[in-house]
Structure formats: structure tokens, C-alpha cells
Amino acid sequence: MNFFEQTGKMAIGSRLRLLTGRITDDSAMLYQLYGFDLTPKWFPVFFVLSQNEALSITEIAQQIGHSQPSVTKIIKEMTKAGLVKSNLKSADKRQNLVGLTAKGKLLAASIQVQYQDVAAAIEDLENQATYHLWEAVAEWEFLLDQQSLLSRVKQQRKLRESKDVTIVGYSPKYKKAFKELNEQWITKYFELEQADKDAINHPQSYIINKGGQILVALYKNEPVGVCALIKMDHPKYDFEMAKMAVSPEAQGKRIGYMLGTAIIEVAKKAGATYLYLESNTKLTPAINLYYKLGFEKIPSSPLLISGQISIWN
Amino acid sequence: MNFFEQTGKMAIGSRLRLLTGRITDDSAMLYQLYGFDLTPKWFPVFFVLSQNEALSITEIAQQIGHSQPSVTKIIKEMTKAGLVKSNLKSADKRQNLVGLTAKGKLLAASIQVQYQDVAAAIEDLENQATYHLWEAVAEWEFLLDQQSLLSRVKQQRKLRESKDVTIVGYSPKYKKAFKELNEQWITKYFELEQADKDAINHPQSYIINKGGQILVALYKNEPVGVCALIKMDHPKYDFEMAKMAVSPEAQGKRIGYMLGTAIIEVAKKAGATYLYLESNTKLTPAINLYYKLGFEKIPSSPLLISGQISIWN
DNA sequence: TTTAATTATATAACTGGTTATGCAAATTTA
DNA sequence: TAAATTTGCATAACCAGTTATATAATTAAA
Incomplete structure (x- = not known):
């Protein structure tokens, strides 16, 4: 078996x-050797019927793990061989x-010796x-059930693919990607507001120069995801996490998660203790990601979830 | 999986x-997931071709352990899909x-990532x-190869069946069985001589009363085998082992072996050190049994094997 | 060097399963 | 209680393999 x-x-x-x-081939020969008129494919059906x-x-199909038509066919064959009687009275x-049948029950009794020998x-x-x-x-x-x-x-x-993803800091060559990736998902669900337009068209002046940060996720050296940290002037929250966007083609590579953890890391290094975040609750996958990253819902606002990082401290 | x-x-x-x-079902979905135009049943053929x-x-059929027609069909399908070119020049x-084909080789190269993930x-x-x-x-x-x-x-x-066999001493109720079992096999191969007739018709007087012994093998309380120990007047050999017969219906239950070891045991208890035995060499299964019991050939006589027990001492 | 045997392949027919589908009976829902 | 849905089964069509067999090419033997 070198293959x-x-x-x-x-x-x-x-x-x-x-x-x-x-x-299976050997089993077929075994029935012959012992002189029983049975084939391996009948065995599971025959066995459950001898127990009930x-x-x-x-019911038979479920117990033996076959499809229902498979059992129908087997029952037909076994009926023909006189082992089974079908269409018994049922409500x-x-x-x-x-x-x-009586013949079937006799076979069930006499085949016990073969069962013993095989076992x-x-x-x-x-x-x-x-x-x-x-x-x-x-x-x-069991493991495949799980x-x-x-x-x-x-x-x-x-x-494997997440190993091909690298997170890098913003530089002007990612200006186009930052704009397009954000435009793509915002316009899919909402309208582009002026504030959005400003930020995604001029990240340098509207985000970075105001004390914020932008990270870019590269997959095979192509920008496929972005995320921004926007400086806030608020007693509790130091930054807002925003403008997270991942290309639909690059979905399923845990890029969102990688961007999120990276941006939190950056925020930590900048001395932040709480992050703010706004999101529409209808974006379920995104909400799940935020929870996974450690954000918690602020109970006051029903439509939006805002949050705070409770992971560190 | 209670079943x-x-x-x-x-x-x-x-x-x-x-x-x-x-x-297999999941494998089929995997090829789809990765976008490869392949089915699980092509895999073994595809794999060996990518190696050669x-x-x-x-050759393919042998390497992958399929039948030749199976490979023929698969090759036909793969040719249609443009992965394989057949009828290449051969002496x-x-x-x-x-x-x-080039397309096939490309596929072989690009499918490596899927292989890795599955592995x-x-x-x-x-x-x-x-x-x-x-x-x-x-x-x-490996074990089934052996x-x-x-x-x-x-x-x-x-x-299991040898457990249903018991060996008992001779008594008159086995007179008929002793006669018939011996008659059966002797007449099958040879002529019944007068000495044979005497012994099998009158075991009491011709064997037992002369200092010999007879053992009977019972299978489910029916006599199915016999064996005699005949007293000899010889300087070396104390007894001759003879008249061993097993019913053809009871073959394959190791009855001959059980009778043989039992009769040797009896001979030992009677103080014997060497047993004599004659058999025609054309009775191959019997000869093998005698060797297994410890008899050895006496070189002098070519047609007969006589023997001596060398097992004990 | 014929002739016989063997080998390589293709094809047909079968096997033990599957999914898809339609019909009738039973159950649930409105 | 009528309508919609679900359930149980049979049938048809398919699938991935198999064995049996025919044919052509090659090799061995007479």
C-alpha cells in the first residue's frame, strides 16, 4: 500500500x-460458508428486525443510518426471499x-453461531x-459530530491565510484603499454623510494629524482591510475606533479580528484606557467581532452600540 | 450510533x-469550496498522475488499488474535463x-494549498x-494480508466446534459406528482385506481383549470418529495406532488431532514409549496429521509411512 | 514460424448505495 | 373545520464502484 x-x-x-x-467481500463469502441465504447489505436491516x-x-432507516429508499429496496428483496412480511397492521x-417471518426468525436464531465466530x-x-x-x-x-x-x-x-496577513501603519499609498474600502461597505448599508466623506477622503488631515492612527491589513501585499483610531475629546474615552472595513473578497481570514487587536494595542501604547465605538446593531457579524474584541454595550442607546474596552486594566 | x-x-x-x-461527501464539498473542478473519485488517479x-x-489501477475498468472510466471523464491527455506514444x-495536460499540471500545483489544509x-x-x-x-x-x-x-x-467434541472410551454401543466409519474410508481408497474385516466387525475380541484400546469422538453426542491402539508383540513398538476414521461430515473440527493426542495419552499411561503406524502416502491430509502428532517416517519403506512417537521421552 | 497463451484495454451489465420527487395520509394552523 | 404543512413511503434516476467479456496486440511455445 505504498500509494x-x-x-x-x-x-x-x-x-x-x-x-x-x-x-464486505469476505462477509458475503461468510454467509455462503455458513449456508445462510443472506447478503452483507441485508445485515443491518435483518439485525434490527431480529431485535424488534x-x-x-x-424507523429502520434511522436506526441503521441508511436512507429510507435504501431500506425500502432491501425490505422488498427480503420479502421476496421470505424473510420479512410487510404491511402489518398499523394505526x-x-x-x-x-x-x-417465521423463516426469518428461525434464521435469526440459527445465525447466532456465525455472529459468534465473526465477533x-x-x-x-x-x-x-x-x-x-x-x-x-x-x-x-464523535469528533465529526462535534x-x-x-x-x-x-x-x-x-x-493558514491569516499567516499571510500583515498589519502595517498608514502611509499615503493606502489613501485610495482607505477611501474605497470604507465607501464600499458604508454605501451598502447607509448613506454617506459629510463627516464620513471628509474622513475617508482626507485621512491624513482629518484623522492622523488630529492625533489619531490608521492601520492597514495587507493580504499578499494588497491592502484588503483598514481601521482607524480617532482622537476624542472626552473625559472617559481617549479614542474612538472607527472606519473599520474589510474587502468582501478577503472575508473569512480573520482580518477584522487582527485589525481590531492591533488597533487596541496601538491605543494601549498611546496610553488609552477606554475606547469608544459606534455601530448599528443590524450589522450582526461586526457586532460579534466587537464583543470578541472586548467591547461592551452601553445600555442607554438602543439602536447603536457604543462601547468600552474592558479587556485591559 | 446506538445501533x-x-x-x-x-x-x-x-x-x-x-x-x-x-x-467522501465532505471531500466533494471541499473541492467546491476551493473552486477546483475535481471530484473525490478522481483524486487517486489525479494524484498518481501528478507524481508521474x-x-x-x-499501472494506475494497480497503484491506487482500483479495478482497471474503474480507471478507464475516470480517465475518460478527466479527459473530457481537459485534465488528462490519453493515448500518448507508447512502444x-x-x-x-x-x-x-498543462491544465492538469496547473491544477496539481494550485491544489497543494487544499491538500495542506485537509492534511x-x-x-x-x-x-x-x-x-x-x-x-x-x-x-x-497488514493483518488481513497475512x-x-x-x-x-x-x-x-x-x-468453537472442537469444544463440542468429547473423546470417550469404547463401549458396545459404538460397535456399529466403529464398523461403518472405518468401512467408509477404507473402501473409498482400497479394498477391504480379511484382517480389516475381522478388526472392524469384532473390535472387542480382536482389539480390546488382546490388550488394545479404542477411543470414540462424539460430536453433539453422536459418534463421528474412532481410533484404535492395537497391542504389538515387537521389541521396540508397544502398540500400533490404527483404524483412525473421521466422518466426512465432521471434517474440519480437528477431531483427528483430538483423537490422536488422546490415544497417545492412553498409550503413555499404558507404559508405551514407541508407537507404530502404517499409512499410504497418498493420504496426504492424514500424513500431515501424523507428523503433527509427532510421528516420524521410517526411511526403509517407500510406499508406507510407519513411525514412532518421538514427542515424548 | 505458426499457434497458443497472455496482456492491456474498452465496454456492458450489475451492485449497493444515494438524492429527487410525487402521492397519500396525518397533523398543525388559521 | 378547511387549508397548509409535514410525514411516510415508493419510484425513478443517478453514482461510484464492481465483475464478466470481447478484441487487439504482444509474448511464449510447439
Whole structure:
């Protein structure tokens, strides 16, 4: 199996498929060896039916983890083989209650010896092994229930991509980016007010020269996010965090979070203890980010959330 | 997954199938997420082709562990998608040498980031687990290479069935069985001689009364095997082991072996140090059994093997 | 050097599952 | 209580693999 040494673990799906096929093939031969008229694909259905007097198609499907049409087909085949009787009396006329026939029950009783031998063989095999397949599979099921493989890979991608993101200070070459990124999202949700226009068109004079700061997030050396710290003249708040914008194409790389923590760092170094922030509550993802950064809601104003950093001190 | 707790490990095939499906489904979505025009089933072929300039269909099939028609179909699809060019120049005109196109090579290069993310996600998952799926699968492959599941179950069956076998001493109620079992196999291969007839028709007078012994193997209380110890008047050999017969229906339950070890035990208790045995070499399974019991060939006679017990002392 | 056997591939037919869909019965909602 | 929604099932169509088989090219054997 040199192939899988080359691919590494990302081929786990292919590798599992091959092993499964191997086991299923041998299982088919086992039923033959013991002289039972059964196929591996009937097994799960047969097993649950031997544990229950009668079940509906859907109940069986749920218990064994198959789709409902799969069970319908299997039941049809098993009925033909005389193992199962369907359409038993049910109060719910949509349901097709099925159960084992006398022949099926006889088979269920006599197949016990085969079950024992197979269980013993697998137990023996697992005892020879240092890694345990059964438990490993159970654990993967559990871990994938908690978070799917898809979502785990997405998380890894974010992690990797955030390594390609650097945060730099403002310089005139980012003037255009600062304007466009802010324009983009503000016009999407609101109208551009004069104060907005002033700030995003003239960051140097309206923000930096007044004691503020601007940070730019670069992804592969292209500016994809900005954030500003605006000097406030207020007894409690030293700065306002504002004009945070991230390009939609660069979403999902935790750029907002990186800009936020960086700007807080800058504010701290400038001696600030509280930051002010205004946001419309309808911008849910942004609000979540602010909470994550440590901002808290000021109860007074219902529509806006303003906040203060409670993280430090 | 309560179902698999009920079935126990004999449902390992079904359980693996479900897990495999789950992983494959997520893999398909991953290719979509990263924007690559690839499906999970192409992956093994695509991977080996990205490692080799050109391969024949059969070579690919062997490397990835698929059937040849499966690869043929996949190559057809990938050719249609422009990833693969087939019928490259080959000395052997039967062969269909295939390799990646420029587009395929580009894809191979750009998909590396996805590979990395998937590998990292799986690595992370395995690090969270106490049992390790990848290694467990590799170990099962190895153990099944050594001995198939089918053969392991057969072994367990023998073991179980040999527990239902008991060895008892001769009594007149086994007279018929002793005769029939011996008649059955002797007439199958040879002619019944007068000495044979005497012994199998009158075991009491011809064997036991002359200082010999007879053991009977019972399977579910039915006599299915016999073996005799015949007193010899010889300077070296105390007894001859003879008239061993096992019913064909009871074959494969290690009954011959059990009878043999029991009769040797009896001989030991009677003070014997060497046993004599004659057999025609064409009875290969029997010969193997005798060797297993500790008999050795007497070089002089080519057609017969006679022997001596060298196990004890 | 024919002839026979083997090898490489393609194709057809099958298998054990899946999703999509439509219909009838049951349940919930207005 | 009529209308809308949900549920249970069967059927159809598909999918990713398989085995069986035919054909052409190559290799081995007579």
C-alpha cells in the first residue's frame, strides 16, 4: 500500500473505501460458508428486525443510518426471499410496518453461531493490533459530530491565510484603499454623510494629524482591510475606533479580528484606557467581532452600540 | 450510533461504510469550496498522475488499488474535463499511456494549498483522538494480508466446534459406528482385506481383549470418529495406532488431532514409549496429521509411512 | 514460424448505495 | 373545520464502484 504513504492522511476516504470493500467481500463469502441465504447489505436491516417485533421503514432507516429508499429496496428483496412480511397492521395508514417471518426468525436464531465466530475473529484480530479500528471509528464519528470535516478544513484555511496577513501603519499609498474600502461597505448599508466623506477622503488631515492612527491589513501585499483610531475629546474615552472595513473578497481570514487587536494595542501604547465605538446593531457579524474584541454595550442607546474596552486594566 | 453498540464489532463493515460516505461527501464539498473542478473519485488517479509524467491504465489501477475498468472510466471523464491527455506514444500499442495536460499540471500545483489544509485538519483531528484511525486502518490491511477475515472466521469456527467434541472410551454401543466409519474410508481408497474385516466387525475380541484400546469422538453426542491402539508383540513398538476414521461430515473440527493426542495419552499411561503406524502416502491430509502428532517416517519403506512417537521421552 | 497463451484495454451489465420527487395520509394552523 | 404543512413511503434516476467479456496486440511455445 505504498500509494497511501505517498498521499498521506488526506486520502483517508479512499483508504477506508478499499478496506470496507475488502471486509464486505469476505462477509458475503461468510454467509455462503455458513449456508445462510443472506447478503452483507441485508445485515443491518435483518439485525434490527431480529431485535424488534415490528418497525416502520423510516424507523429502520434511522436506526441503521441508511436512507429510507435504501431500506425500502432491501425490505422488498427480503420479502421476496421470505424473510420479512410487510404491511402489518398499523394505526397510521402511511406506515409500512415490517417484521420477520417465521423463516426469518428461525434464521435469526440459527445465525447466532456465525455472529459468534465473526465477533471472535474480529476480537482476536483487534487483540493482535496495537491500534484499534473499532474504537478509532467510533471516535471519528464523535469528533465529526462535534465539527464536520468540512468545517475543520475551513478553520485550517483561515488559520493558514491569516499567516499571510500583515498589519502595517498608514502611509499615503493606502489613501485610495482607505477611501474605497470604507465607501464600499458604508454605501451598502447607509448613506454617506459629510463627516464620513471628509474622513475617508482626507485621512491624513482629518484623522492622523488630529492625533489619531490608521492601520492597514495587507493580504499578499494588497491592502484588503483598514481601521482607524480617532482622537476624542472626552473625559472617559481617549479614542474612538472607527472606519473599520474589510474587502468582501478577503472575508473569512480573520482580518477584522487582527485589525481590531492591533488597533487596541496601538491605543494601549498611546496610553488609552477606554475606547469608544459606534455601530448599528443590524450589522450582526461586526457586532460579534466587537464583543470578541472586548467591547461592551452601553445600555442607554438602543439602536447603536457604543462601547468600552474592558479587556485591559 | 446506538445501533453499532448493539451489533458489536461484527458490523465493522457497515460502520466503516457509513464513515467513508460521510468523509467522501465532505471531500466533494471541499473541492467546491476551493473552486477546483475535481471530484473525490478522481483524486487517486489525479494524484498518481501528478507524481508521474505518464502511466498506463493498468499501472494506475494497480497503484491506487482500483479495478482497471474503474480507471478507464475516470480517465475518460478527466479527459473530457481537459485534465488528462490519453493515448500518448507508447512502444506497446495495446497500452493507453496517459498523463496530465498543462491544465492538469496547473491544477496539481494550485491544489497543494487544499491538500495542506485537509492534511492539517485531519492531523488536528487525530491529535484530539485517543485512538488513531489512520494507523488502525494500516494495521488491519497488514493483518488481513497475512490472513483474510474469511480464514480467521473459519479458524474460530473450528475452535468453537472442537469444544463440542468429547473423546470417550469404547463401549458396545459404538460397535456399529466403529464398523461403518472405518468401512467408509477404507473402501473409498482400497479394498477391504480379511484382517480389516475381522478388526472392524469384532473390535472387542480382536482389539480390546488382546490388550488394545479404542477411543470414540462424539460430536453433539453422536459418534463421528474412532481410533484404535492395537497391542504389538515387537521389541521396540508397544502398540500400533490404527483404524483412525473421521466422518466426512465432521471434517474440519480437528477431531483427528483430538483423537490422536488422546490415544497417545492412553498409550503413555499404558507404559508405551514407541508407537507404530502404517499409512499410504497418498493420504496426504492424514500424513500431515501424523507428523503433527509427532510421528516420524521410517526411511526403509517407500510406499508406507510407519513411525514412532518421538514427542515424548 | 505458426499457434497458443497472455496482456492491456474498452465496454456492458450489475451492485449497493444515494438524492429527487410525487402521492397519500396525518397533523398543525388559521 | 378547511387549508397548509409535514410525514411516510415508493419510484425513478443517478453514482461510484464492481465483475464478466470481447478484441487487439504482444509474448511464449510447439
